Amino acid sequence: MSKRWIGLVVVLWVTACSPIDPKLKQYLVEGERLYVLHCSNCHQRDGQGLRRVYPPLAGSDYLKENLPRVICSMKYGLQGEIIVNGIMYNQAMPGVPSLTELELAEIATYLYNSWGTQTGLIDARRIGPLLDSCARPRPRR
Amino acid sequence: MKYTKEMRLHWTKWVWLALMAIGCTGLDKPLPILGPREVDGADTLYHTIAPFRFVDQDSAVVTNADFTGKIYVADFFFTSCRTICPIMKTQMLRVYEATTEMPDVLLLSHTIDPEWDTVALLHDYAERLGVESRRWHFVTGQKDSIYKIAQTSYFATAMEDRSEPDGFIHSGAFLLIDRRGRIRGKYDGTKEEEVNRLIGDLKRLRRE
Structure with a gap:
């Protein structure tokens, strides 16, 4: 057997036996589906955003530093100026109030494990307390 | 009859000419004018x-x-x-x-x-x-x-x-x-x- 074949077998063995958490995989699949449905129109399929209108999610420092706010804005929306990678954005983002804690966790897991970042699973049980921490928008009169 | 190289060249020449003719008419065909129209005399x-x-x-x-x-x-x-x-x-x-x-x-x-x-x-x-x-x-x-x-x-x-x-x-x-x-x-x-x-x-x- 040539060296190349031995290399291939080793690679296959390592990848087949590496512990890919089935729960993480499930979150990623469902998260991607929800991302395409609710987020990709503006933030684009590849997470790059659109010029200075919609901020990028891929390689975003804002995303990295603001998990609670990211979760809250997905459900309740976000208004006003934000700075992402040194650029100011000011396009109101409508929330999707119908998203459940599990769905928010799935989308977050997808965002935080795509486009070059690997943060691992964001469990649905973490979402409840995070949502409690954010100020909900006042009902319109 | 024997199929010669010259005959094949002859054929391909005509096929190319036909393709070019179709291609050119396709390009020159004007875009349609959409919406209702009225005919007023000529x-x-x-x-x-x-x-x-x-x-x-x-x-x-x-x-x-x-x-x-x-x-x-x-x-x-x-x-x-x-x-x-x-x-x-x-x-x-x-x-x-x-x-x-x-x-x-x-x-x-x-x-x-x-x-x-x-x-x-x-x-x-x-x-x-x-x-x-x-x-x-x-x-x-x-x-x-x-x-x-x-x-x-x-x-x-x-x-x-x-x-x-x-x-x-x-x-x-x-x-x-x-x-x-x-x-x-x-x-x-x-x-x-x-x-x-x-x-x-x-x-x-x-x-x-």
Whole structure:
């Protein structure tokens, strides 16, 4: 057997036996589906955003530093100026109030494990307390 | 009979000539003129875009006169829309980029939510997209006039509907208008292939 074949077998063995958490995989699949449905129109399929209108999610420092706010804005929306990678954005983002804690966790897991970042699973049980921490928008009169 | 090399050459020559002829007629075939038409004696009167008067992102008044002798692409959108508009704007940006070297081609985006989309907001939006107002006008005006011109001139759907998640229903259509204000093509502005076709048709229309 040539060296190349031995290399291939080793690679296959390592990848087949590496512990890919089935729960993480499930979150990623469902998260991607929800991302395409609710987020990709503006933030684009590849997470790059659109010029200075919609901020990028891929390689975003804002995303990295603001998990609670990211979760809250997905459900309740976000208004006003934000700075992402040194650029100011000011396009109101409508929330999707119908998203459940599990769905928010799935989308977050997808965002935080795509486009070059690997943060691992964001469990649905973490979402409840995070949502409690954010100020909900006042009902319109 | 023996099949010689000369015979094969003879054949291929004719096939090439035929292909070229078909190809050329395909290119030269003019784009259709869309919409209802009236025949008045020997003349055919085609549907044209009705006179309009809107205000763009620079507070400049924009009327038909600004588009006379120009080819333009029109659409209907609103800045707070989260459904199809962002995709339409991504695609319209492609048209913008493809027409950089074409001073006779303009873009005209109408907001269907003039109450929210003020001149200041449209100005900020265009600036954030990084586009020049000289080539791409974002216009606002009386809500009724915008809806009316959408439906009766461009045959595009645009109306308020409180039951929709964003409060409006509208089509994602891009309309290609010629130098005489006639509709020469209708494309789905949310589909990349359709917009490729639009860019091709635009080039054909310029040669007319």
